[in-house]
Amino acid sequence: MSRFDEAAAQAARARQAVLTKPAGSLGRLEDLAVFMAGWQGRERPRIDRAQALVFAGNHGVVAQGVNPFPAEVTALMAQNFAAGGAAINQLCRVADADLRVVPLDLDRPTADFTTGPAMSAEEVVSAMQSGADAVDPDADVLLLGEMGIGNSTVAAALAAATFGGQAGDWIGPGTGASAEIMARKADAVSRGLALHAPSDTRGTLAAFGGREQAAICGAVMRARDLGIPVLLDGFICTAAAAVLTRDDPAALAHCLIGHESAEPGHRRLIEALALPIPPILSLEMRLGEGSGAAVALMVLRSALACHDGMATFAEAVIG
Template identity: 60%
Template sequence: MTAPFASLAEFSAVLKAMPAADAEAVQAAVARNGQLTKPPGALGRLEDVAIWVAGWQGTDRPHCERPQVIVFAGNHGVVAQGVSAFPAEVTVQMVGNFSAGGAAINQLSKAFGAAMSVHALDLDRPTADFTVAPAMTEAEVVAALATGWAAVDPEADMLVVGEMGIGNTTPAAALAAALFGGAGADWVGRGTGVDDAGLARKAGAVDAGLALHGPLLGDALQVMRCLGGRELAAMAGAIARARSLRIAVILDGFICTASAAVLEKAVAGSLDHCIAGHVSAEGAHGKLLAALGKEPLLSLGLRLGEGSGAALAIGVVKGALACHSGMMTFAEAGVSGA
């Protein structure tokens, strides 16, 4: 579908008009949870997850039968600053691998019954190097947001968004620093495996970007334009579209979470329909989740990106919903309750 915005101001207005969770469905799910054949709280966070999904699906028996995984790919001009251990050509090569079904995210999507697609965004035209110019024009960032918006299947009942883009941990760190404060060194990590000198270059690039674009960074959407990337903006657009459709979202790692954070900083509450699938091995991811008040479902030392950690968490969510919606109540099972 055509996105209902043609400027960042219009996108901001769309965010402000998003629907909230269904309070009646939440109450009904809480009531049902209290009647299931188990001791109160025996399923721990699984109970909370099921009730949270119920609120977005508007039913006391939520489900996850049509999960969707979308991977967005983009290239970054800031790679010229020596911030990655791999060349930008790898982005194109990995998109080919996704399309051929050979990547980790393909296997995880298949394992948990998710429909997966990959969207490459102008890979032959990297964003500008944000240390010398804004990463994108307004038209470019709006186009990327619209690509993400249009990629969401309205029939999906759970969404995971992932990314591929050599060098994109540096823009993600820049987003985090601009949104939550601190210097580059507070947010950069080793990404695909840079050495100490590469880590210092990443921190320096972030600091240069913050200094250059400082006057604009009080506006979260300008933060995305000046410091982000096409695939980061596309993830944000897809997460926003999911909210408009009341589809719950499982957030992936540091890059996905930094992209999502732009929405939260633009309009508080924009991520209420999102849960953190995992905390990655990228050092600042835990700090970013804490700033957003998101407790991860998994902690497995993953740092691949692609949506892989969030796709794995689909299994946890499916388990939560299967128990909540499929278990009998004490009355149905003829079991004496407490």
């Protein structure tokens, strides 16, 4: 497993201290440059290749009426991604990220977690492997996103199972749920939590499901092995990755949260994870599909451009 290179990070801090600016004046951009230096193992980190992965899956829990849209929309949106017509396509183009969409058995939804486990152990392993296999070893940074009707309900269940609390602490409007649908979401999550009591990562994924959530976990683990920093998207993506902390509290040390979602559970999740660098952006976004991570990539590129391209005081003969 790749580790943070403290020597490279210290060299990056030293460089920040002599660039032609007041100390600390670029704020969190400086922290991002140091973070990337430590995980890339070089004083002047770079992003020559950014990969964006969007995993798509369908969920049996939609039978509980937890979403205003039918499950068929997942496949339709996957087709929209492939045709270049979604928000993530435009954002990846502007941010210069190579986008790959990975549909995961869309014709075979997971089981309804209110009546039994969403996935078998074998299905969890298969989905995690799909996520790991999709990671490009040559990427300098990995962006993760998801698509799946009903997966904000799954995310709430995963977050509650991982960090505790009641269903009402974690559910949100998702794609625009009415008060009636919100009540059904809370009921479904509550019944799922009463039925399942998993204690580790794979058990939690099996209980509450989401092939795309399991794939996100697999991709995060593979990126760590390869030493690739990760940009997580919003609530659903972060809730999926957070399940890894059930096995290893430091599992997300190489991850940044791209943005704080408008989903109310995301702030609670961010506080529970307590990653060293706060979410890069807060734009009231709640689209999913990696969109917040893609916008955050533009900020990350800006941080590295300043870190690498600015003159030092000695080079500029200032002072």
